[in-house]
Amino acid sequence: MIIYHHAKFLTVNEQNDTCEQLWIEDGRIVYIGPAKEFPPQAELVDLQGAYVTPGLIDIHAHVGTWAEVTEDINDANEYSEPFTPLMHALDSVDIRHFSFQHALEGGVTTVQTGPGSANVIGGIWSILKTAGPTLSSRVLVERSGLKGALGENPKNVFGNQYKRKPMTRMAIAQLLRDGFQRASQLNEQQQTEQIKENAELRPFIEVLRGDMPLRLHCHRADDIMTAIRIAKEFNVKLHLEHCTEGYLIVDAVKESGFHATLGPYMLTPSKYETRHSTPAIAAVFKEHNIPFAIMTDHPFVPIQYLKYCATEAIRYGLDEDTALKSITINAAKLVQLDHRIGSLEEGKDADFVVWSHPIFETEAKVLQTYVNGQKYYEAE
Amino acid sequence: MTRYINGLVFNSETRSFNKQSFQVQGQYFEPATHSPETELDLDGYYITPGFIDSCSQIGLAEIGIRWEGDDSYEFDSHLQYSVVDGIYPFDTAFQKAVSHGVTASHIVPSPKSLIGAKTAIIHHTHTTVDEMVISKDVAYSFSIGHQAKSTFFAEKKKPLTRMGIAKILRETLQQIQQQEPSITKIVIRAHKAVDLEFISRLQQEFGSIFDFHIIHGTEITFLHETSFNTVIAGPTFRYIEHNEMMALSPKLYHQLYKHSIPFVFCTDHPVSSTSHLTLEGCLAVREGMARQDVLYALTTGAANFLGIAHLTGAIRVGLLADFVIWDKHPLNLDAQVVATYIKGTKVYAREEGFTQ
Numbered sequence: 001m002i003i004y005h006h007a008k009f010l011t012v013n014e015q016n017d018t019c020e021q022l023w024i025e026d027g028r029i030v031y032i033g034p035a036k037e038f039p040p041q042a043e044l045v046d047l048q049g050a051y052v053t054p055g056l057i058d059i060h061a062h063v064g065t066w067a068e069v070t071e072d073i074n075d076a077n078e079y080s081e082p083f084t085p086l087m088h089a090l091d092s093v094d095i096r097h098f099s100f101q102h103a104l105e106g107g108v109t110t111v112q113t114g115p116g117s118a119n120v121i122g123g124i125w126s127i128l129k130t131a132g133p134t135l136s137s138r139v140l141v142e143r144s145g146l147k148g149a150l151g152e153n154p155k156n157v158f159g160n161q162y163k164r165k166p167m168t169r170m171a172i173a174q175l176l177r178d179g180f181q182r183a184s185q186l187n188e189q190q191q192t193e194q195i196k197e198n199a200e201l202r203p204f205i206e207v208l209r210g211d212m213p214l215r216l217h218c219h220r221a222d223d224i225m226t227a228i229r230i231a232k233e234f235n236v237k238l239h240l241e242h243c244t245e246g247y248l249i250v251d252a253v254k255e256s257g258f259h260a261t262l263g264p265y266m267l268t269p270s271k272y273e274t275r276h277s278t279p280a281i282a283a284v285f286k287e288h289n290i291p292f293a294i295m296t297d298h299p300f301v302p303i304q305y306l307k308y309c310a311t312e313a314i315r316y317g318l319d320e321d322t323a324l325k326s327i328t329i330n331a332a333k334l335v336q337l338d339h340r341i342g343s344l345e346e347g348k349d350a351d352f353v354v355w356s357h358p359i360f361e362t363e364a365k366v367l368q369t370y371v372n373g374q375k376y377y378e379a380e
Numbered sequence: 381m382t383r384y385i386n387g388l389v390f391n392s393e394t395r396s397f398n399k400q401s402f403q404v405q406g407q408y409f410e411p412a413t414h415s416p417e418t419e420l421d422l423d424g425y426y427i428t429p430g431f432i433d434s435c436s437q438i439g440l441a442e443i444g445i446r447w448e449g450d451d452s453y454e455f456d457s458h459l460q461y462s463v464v465d466g467i468y469p470f471d472t473a474f475q476k477a478v479s480h481g482v483t484a485s486h487i488v489p490s491p492k493s494l495i496g497a498k499t500a501i502i503h504h505t506h507t508t509v510d511e512m513v514i515s516k517d518v519a520y521s522f523s524i525g526h527q528a529k530s531t532f533f534a535e536k537k538k539p540l541t542r543m544g545i546a547k548i549l550r551e552t553l554q555q556i557q558q559q560e561p562s563i564t565k566i567v568i569r570a571h572k573a574v575d576l577e578f579i580s581r582l583q584q585e586f587g588s589i590f591d592f593h594i595i596h597g598t599e600i601t602f603l604h605e606t607s608f609n610t611v612i613a614g615p616t617f618r619y620i621e622h623n624e625m626m627a628l629s630p631k632l633y634h635q636l637y638k639h640s641i642p643f644v645f646c647t648d649h650p651v652s653s654t655s656h657l658t659l660e661g662c663l664a665v666r667e668g669m670a671r672q673d674v675l676y677a678l679t680t681g682a683a684n685f686l687g688i689a690h691l692t693g694a695i696r697v698g699l700l701a702d703f704v705i706w707d708k709h710p711l712n713l714d715a716q717v718v719a720t721y722i723k724g725t726k727v728y729a730r731e732e733g734f735t736q
Contacts, residue, residue: 267653269443275445305617315714315715362711362712362713364666
């Protein structure tokens with residue numbers, strides 16, 4: 001057992017406790033709380049007055065699968081077809097990719113990663129720890145959602161560049177519905193076969209059965225509403241990715257009951273559908289009690305700057321507590337992993353970050369990052 | 381005349397915040413000779429000179445739109461190209477800039493073209509470019525390395541080597557000397573150490589005519605040499621766009637600071653956003669730079685480098701009244717701009733009617 005002490009441990013649990021000791025055994029937290037007498041065989045680690053938070057979580061990023069922002073080194077968008085439901089994040093992630101190192105440097109210990117937004121149906125996302133010797137050792141959730149995209153990206157790639165369908169939002173909606181229509185017409189046995197054979201409709205069946213959500217890239221207000229409309233038509237769970245103009249139609253988003261991952265509002269609006277992008281959206285969603293997480297969308301905002309995406313939301317009116325939760329426990333809740341990650345509580349994975357100052361101070365630097373109780377990053 | 385009293389004002393000489401008053405008459409900071417018409421109590425607020433972005437494409441590459449608003453890059457080069465002819469005053473980025481305390485930018489064209497254009501410094505207000513310009517034909521810009529090579533390949537379907545780049549650049553410098561003799565400042569976008577070394581060689585070859593300044597300087601810390609003209613460093617808060625930027629990190633600021641290499645900050649908007657200029661400063665603080673030196677580099681330091689220190693960049697009698705009121709220390713990550721003034725006129729207020 002290892003005991004970390006002489007630091008301020010911010011648990012980010014319901015009570016938001018600040019604790020004095022963190023006990024770790026077999027990669028898990030066995031005790032966190034006030035200082036108490038410890039077993040003599042325990043190893044003591046003095047953190048020299050540092051500040052400790054849970055490992056940060058980004059549930060919308062392309063870590064491990066998208067390198068520089070140039071398209072020639074991009075394993076995130078399968079451009080051959082606009083409808084590629086069988087693409088799977090795990091077939092494209094390279095665990096030696098530098099973005100994992102950058103994640104650790106920024107205190108990020110869990111990411112949801114996978115296909116980008118060029119295709120109407122892009123493929124399956126996965127949730128991974130950012131450290132661990134093998135890909136399988138890093139996997140938290142192998143199939144965490146079916147990723148699709150509405151709006152400008154499919155229009156631009158297929159309509160504009162390749163001169164083929166879809167050129168319009170009408171065709172995008174039709175392609176999206178098509179998968180669900182065909183899947184829902186199958187009988188029980190046919191569905192089971194599709195799943196067994198990993199056939200084209202498997203992901204749609206999984207979404208229809210509630211095994212994973214539909215994750216739709218939508219920036220513009222009309223795209224957000226189309227995503228909601230289609231999800232309601234098929235009675236499936238939807239997670240709104242980006243949701244950039246969501247603050248313009250906040251009541252409709254609230255009424256839908258769906259949740260969102262917000263960002264990357266730190267990126268300069270580079271296209272029409274993001275021109276109304278603002279970090280103020282986080283405070284607006286908070287005010288309306290719409291659950292949300294904050295993303296980097298790595299590589300667009302590099303993964304090591306996840307913390308700064310949260311601080312920018314504070315600058316635009318979000319409270320510090322919610323800002324921290326939106327990159328820790330609330331992100332974990334939105335992907336149903338709050339029993340394992342997102343806060344420092346007994347029984348949870350020992351994913352934590354040691355900071356030189358309180359996390360949101362300008363001077364705060366990541367000194368160490370731990371995943372499953374192991375130190376994977378230490379500042380020079 | 382308006383007198384602003386009781387605020388914590390950044391003094392560029394001492395590089396510290398002191399409680400003091402200042403007066404604005406028309407466009408300028410004025411001495412306190414007459415009794416003011418109005419008085420504004422800034423107790424509890426921080427006041428800095430307007431921040432200056434030392435390399436930006438604001439107005440030249442409009443945000444929220446693709447090619448229609450992008451005038452930052454041209455296929456063929458021409459020495460007469462000037463950024464002044466490409467700036468759109470209604471780019472919504474200008475409003476974003478002033479709402480984050482950035483009042484002026486040095487406009488440099490896109491890194492895509494090897495031979496760029498004549499640069500200019502503009503204020504982030506007004507409706508015509510002629511009113512915006514603080515200084516034009518400030519420098520001539522170039523871009524070397526990956527970007528220049530890949531643009532050339534995309535257009536000509538044949539490769540351009542660093543040898544080829546060097547030849548074109550030297551020839552162009554000779555032409556500038558003949559055709560634009562008033563331009564003595566050369567700014568060059570470069571990331572890789574090998575390209576930075578080339579710029580040092582140019583400084584030796586052409587040092588009697590031109591001053592060369594590196595923009596970006598990602599791998600400058602790989603060099604043993606520490607004698608450079610002012611570097612326009614960064615931005616570091618940005619995506620890694622190509623292989624030459626793999627070493628990009630805010631540690632750049634630590635290294636420059638440690639070796640006392642003079643540098644100024646930039647966002648290269650829209651690469652980073654003009655609204656993140658302060659964030660670049662915050663990252664430098666995280667890496668160990670003193671807050672007061674960051675503030676100096678964002679204001680007076682930038683104005684000195686750009687040759688406009690006689691016009692703006694400090695809260696000093698006789699200079700244009702470009703200043704920003706902050707609700708807390710501007711380098712706190714959650715600091716908000718309360719109001720921004722350019723040439724004495726309020727161009728942004730967080731709350732409508734901020735006067736009291």
